[in-house]
Amino acid sequence: MALLEAENVRQCFGGLVALNGVSFEVRRGQIMAIIGPNGAGKTTLFNIVCGLINPTDGVVRMDGKVITGLKPFQIAALGVSRTFQNVSLFPHMTVLENVLVGRHLHGRAGLIGCALRLPTQRREEKAMVEQASRFLEEVGLAEKAQHSAGGLSLGQRRLVELARALGTEPRLLLLDEPASGLNTKETDNLAKTLRRIRDRGITLLMVEHDMSLVMDIADEILVLDFGVKIAEGPPAQVRSDPKVIAVYLGEKENVASG
Amino acid sequence: MVQALQYFFSGITVGSVYAIVAIGFNIIYSATGVLNFAQGEFVMLGGMVAITLASFLPVPVAVAVAVAIVTLFGCGLELVFFRRLRSHSILHMIIITIGLSIVIQELALHVWDEKVRSLPYFTGNEASSVKLLGAALSPQVIWVLGTAAIVVALLQLFYKRTLYGRAMRACSSNPEAAMLVGINTGNMRTAAFGLSAGLGALAGCVISPISMTHYEMGPGLAIKGFAAAVLGGLGNPMAAVVGGLMVGLIEAFSVSVIPSAFKDVAAFAILLAMLFLRPHGLFGRPSGVSVREV
Numbered sequence: 425m426a427l428l429e430a431e432n433v434r435q436c437f438g439g440l441v442a443l444n445g446v447s448f449e450v451r452r453g454q455i456m457a458i459i460g461p462n463g464a465g466k467t468t469l470f471n472i473v474c475g476l477i478n479p480t481d482g483v484v485r486m487d488g489k490v491i492t493g494l495k496p497f498q499i500a501a502l503g504v505s506r507t508f509q510n511v512s513l514f515p516h517m518t519v520l521e522n523v524l525v526g527r528h529l530h531g532r533a534g535l536i537g538c539a540l541r542l543p544t545q546r547r548e549e550k551a552m553v554e555q556a557s558r559f560l561e562e563v564g565l566a567e568k569a570q571h572s573a574g575g576l577s578l579g580q581r582r583l584v585e586l587a588r589a590l591g592t593e594p595r596l597l598l599l600d601e602p603a604s605g606l607n608t609k610e611t612d613n614l615a616k617t618l619r620r621i622r623d624r625g626i627t628l629l630m631v632e633h634d635m636s637l638v639m640d641i642a643d644e645i646l647v648l649d650f651g652v653k654i655a656e657g658p659p660a661q662v663r664s665d666p667k668v669i670a671v672y673l674g675e676k677e678n679v680a681s682g
Numbered sequence: 683m684v685q686a687l688q689y690f691f692s693g694i695t696v697g698s699v700y701a702i703v704a705i706g707f708n709i710i711y712s713a714t715g716v717l718n719f720a721q722g723e724f725v726m727l728g729g730m731v732a733i734t735l736a737s738f739l740p741v742p743v744a745v746a747v748a749v750a751i752v753t754l755f756g757c758g759l760e761l762v763f764f765r766r767l768r769s770h771s772i773l774h775m776i777i778i779t780i781g782l783s784i785v786i787q788e789l790a791l792h793v794w795d796e797k798v799r800s801l802p803y804f805t806g807n808e809a810s811s812v813k814l815l816g817a818a819l820s821p822q823v824i825w826v827l828g829t830a831a832i833v834v835a836l837l838q839l840f841y842k843r844t845l846y847g848r849a850m851r852a853c854s855s856n857p858e859a860a861m862l863v864g865i866n867t868g869n870m871r872t873a874a875f876g877l878s879a880g881l882g883a884l885a886g887c888v889i890s891p892i893s894m895t896h897y898e899m900g901p902g903l904a905i906k907g908f909a910a911a912v913l914g915g916l917g918n919p920m921a922a923v924v925g926g927l928m929v930g931l932i933e934a935f936s937v938s939v940i941p942s943a944f945k946d947v948a949a950f951a952i953l954l955a956m957l958f959l960r961p962h963g964l965f966g967r968p969s970g971v972s973v974r975e976v
Contacts, residue, residue, distance in 0.1 A: 474862055500864035514855040525852040529864035531845035535873055538844035549843055592863050
């Protein structure tokens with residue numbers, strides 16, 4: 425069984441049809457990329473998967489369980505985490521605190537325990553700081569732990585967001601344009617990090633415009649155009665699909681050189 | 683000199699109460715964006731419930747139970763009046779809080795009538811006094827100041843060092859991102875109302891022996907607390923402490939220059955001046971959400 429299944433997902437915003445009956449599956453342990461021109465419905469699809477919007481029609485299943493209609497925090501508890509195209513941090517909190525908030529689901533202390541700072545709560549707090557630091561190390565930001573998250577560069581903020589998402593210990597990680605605004609070196613590092621994450625057993629679903637990154641790391645590609653799926657398959661197959669070339673990439677050279 | 687010291691202590695005493703009310707404003711404002719004008723009612727209810735319970739329970743138990751009851755009452759308000767209203771505008775919610783303030787006062791009038799009541803002094807009685815730096819103070823003043831200081835310190839720890847405290851800050855900073863890491867933002871809002879109500883009730887208990895408890899005391903406190911919160915900058919609980927103390931001190935010292943019947947004018951003048959000149963508060967950043975946007 426696939427980890428994530430979307431069945432006939434349809435989303436209308438007033439008269440605009442953003443997604444028109446899209447179905448796909450994300451298999452466990454894979455990196456799947458969603459590509460398509462602006463307005464193809466990629467981000468809308470993400471918002472539906474993580475529960476920020478309810479689709480007009482259709483069903484999304486995580487691990488066989490229907491998640492459409494659940495609240496975002498319930499979906500998060502089922503192991504879905506995401507990052508945003510525009511990086512969505514808690515800017516007035518430190519880098520470490522951002523990741524600690526990401527560990528929320530794994531905290532056991534109750535509200536009363538927190539209010540009274542019981543000894544169990546203090547021990548847990550210490551353990552959580554250690555765990556959060558490990559996630560920061562994983563993305564290479566350990567030395568920025570005490571910096572204010574709002575004051576970092578875009579590339580670093582993306583990494584904080586990634587560490588926070590990893591902190592939730594997701595089974596499925598949604599990445600919305602993780603490479604946008606990154607320079608070549610940062611993108612190379614990102615590719616390495618994403619592969620490492622996948623090899624740890626986390627399934628990745630990402631929207632990305634950087635074709636070389638997509639072709640480099642994706643195991644599977646889904647192509648959307650005006651809310652409709654026009655192709656799906658491994659990079660080599662998608663790259664040579666005439667429909668993709670015609671509708672999305674325009675010229676064959678772009679795909680080859682991209 | 684002793685006179686000035688006396689003013690100073692009376693200023694920081696009322697100021698600490700304003701500070702706790704202002705912190706209450708901030709807790710709810712940060713979590714929901716709502717200015718809760720029923721904040722003063724929490725203080726009144728805390729005092730009233732404790733007074734009623736103190737007739738058959740020892741005072742410390744009565745205070746603890748009153749705080750617990752008002753905390754639950756605050757949670758209940760959020761669940762009943764706001765939980766299902768999230769799609770509505772902030773303005774609607776603020777008007778609801780004003781309505782609640784009136785309803786709670788009327789209910790309090792029916793339950794406790796219009797008599798001015800008070801809890802017994804926690805230590806000593808109205809005649810006893812302690813000397814501090816040459817000024818004569820009621821021991822209750824020490825209770826008020828101590829309680830305020832402990833509340834502020836614990837709140838700081840709660841926000842910085844605990845799972846729920848951080849989650850509450852996360853909700854106020856970026857509710858969408860908070861939801862996506864698995865935080866139930868609705869429950870955090872309920873908890874914020876409860877926390878705010880509980881703190882208000884605690885303040886209502888410690889000031890009851892010196893400033894008395896009356897069913898109508900809420901709105902006045904709410905306005906002063908609001909002035910303090912605005913002075914410090916909305917959304918920053920610790921700035922509210924400074925704001926509260928400043929409003930209290932200005933009020934106390936104003937008595938030396940203007941007739942004491944006009945001392946409320948001082949707080950309102952600060953409120954208006956801040957709203958006109960520096961709506962983001964003394965310590966706030968203009969880029970943050972300012973009162974103008976509400």
